[in-house]
Amino acid sequence: MNIIFLGAPGAGKGTQAENASRRYGIPALSTGVILRDAIKNGTDMGKAADSYVSAGKLVPDDIVINIIRERLTQEDCANGFILDGFPRTVPQAEALEAMNVRIDAVINIEVGDDNIVSRMSGRRSCPSCGATYHIEYKPSADTVHCDNCKAELNMRHDDKPEVVLSRLKTYHEQTAPLIGYYSSRAKLKTVIGQIKVEDTTALTFRALDEFDLPEAKN
Numbered sequence: 558m559n560i561i562f563l564g565a566p567g568a569g570k571g572t573q574a575e576n577a578s579r580r581y582g583i584p585a586l587s588t589g590v591i592l593r594d595a596i597k598n599g600t601d602m603g604k605a606a607d608s609y610v611s612a613g614k615l616v617p618d619d620i621v622i623n624i625i626r627e628r629l630t631q632e633d634c635a636n637g638f639i640l641d642g643f644p645r646t647v648p649q650a651e652a653l654e655a656m657n658v659r660i661d662a663v664i665n666i667e668v669g670d671d672n673i674v675s676r677m678s679g680r681r682s683c684p685s686c687g688a689t690y691h692i693e694y695k696p697s698a699d700t701v702h703c704d705n706c707k708a709e710l711n712m713r714h715d716d717k718p719e720v721v722l723s724r725l726k727t728y729h730e731q732t733a734p735l736i737g738y739y740s741s742r743a744k745l746k747t748v749i750g751q752i753k754v755e756d757t758t759a760l761t762f763r764a765l766d767e768f769d770l771p772e773a774k775n
C-alpha cells in the first residue's frame with residue numbers, strides 16, 4: 558500500500574508519516590531527510606541541493622524525482638511505502654504516475670499560516686537519525702537529546718523565520734495545487750492539524766481507515 562502525506566512545512570506530516578509507517582509496517586521516505594543527509598555528507602547531489610534548501614526554495618524536480626525513483630527500487634519498499642514531502646509539485650506527481658506507482662491514499666494535513674511560523678520556532682531535529690521533535694508539542698524525554706540515538710537535538714537552519722516565510726510562499730505556489738490534483742482522483746482526505754500531536758494522530762488514523770487499505774499491523 559502506498560500513501561502520500563501532503564501539507565505545508567511544519568504542518569506535522571513527517572510525524573504522521575512516521576506514525577503511519579509503524580502502523581502499517583512499511584517505510585516512510587522523506588525527501589527532506591534524504592536531501593539533508595546528502596548535504597551533510599557533501600555528496601554531489603547534496604552540493605546541487607544545498608543552496609535551494611537553505612533559501613527555502615524547492616530543489617529542482619529532476620533531482621528529487623531521481624532520488625525517489627532510486628529509493629523506491631530498494632527492497633524495503635516491496636510491500637509499500639509512505640511518502641513524506643514528495644511529490645511537492647504537479648510535475649513530481651506526474652513523474653510518479655509515469656513510474657506506474659499506484660497511490661492508495663493521500664492525507665493532507667492542514668494548518669493555517671499564522672500557526673506555522675510559531676510552530677517552526679519550537680521545532681528541533683536529530684542531526685543523527687533525522688527524528689523530529691517540538692519543544693512544546695512533542696518533546697523528547699529530556700527535551701535536549703534524541704530518544705532514539707541520544708544525539709543532541711538542534712534547530713534546522715531552514716526553520717529560521719525568514720526562511721520559513723519563503724517556504725510557505727513556495728508551498729502555496731507550487732505544492733498546494735496537489736490538493737486539487739489528488740482530490741480530482743478521489744484519493745485525498747484532509748485532516749485539520751491539532752495542537753496536540755496525539756489528537757492529529759487520531760484524526761489521521763481515522764482518515765486512513767476510511768480508505769480501503771490492508772489491516773493496520775500495530
Ligand code: ADP
Binds near residue numbers: 589613617642
Ligand atoms: P518541511 O516539510 O517542513 O518543509 P522537508 O524536510 O520536507 O521539510 O523539506 C525541507 C526542504 O527540502 C524543502 O524546503 C526543500 O528545499 C527540500 N525538498 C524536500 N522535498 C522536496 C521535493 N519533493 N521537491 C523539492 N524540494 C524538496
Ligand code: ZN
Binds near residue numbers: 686703706
Ligand atoms: Zn536521533
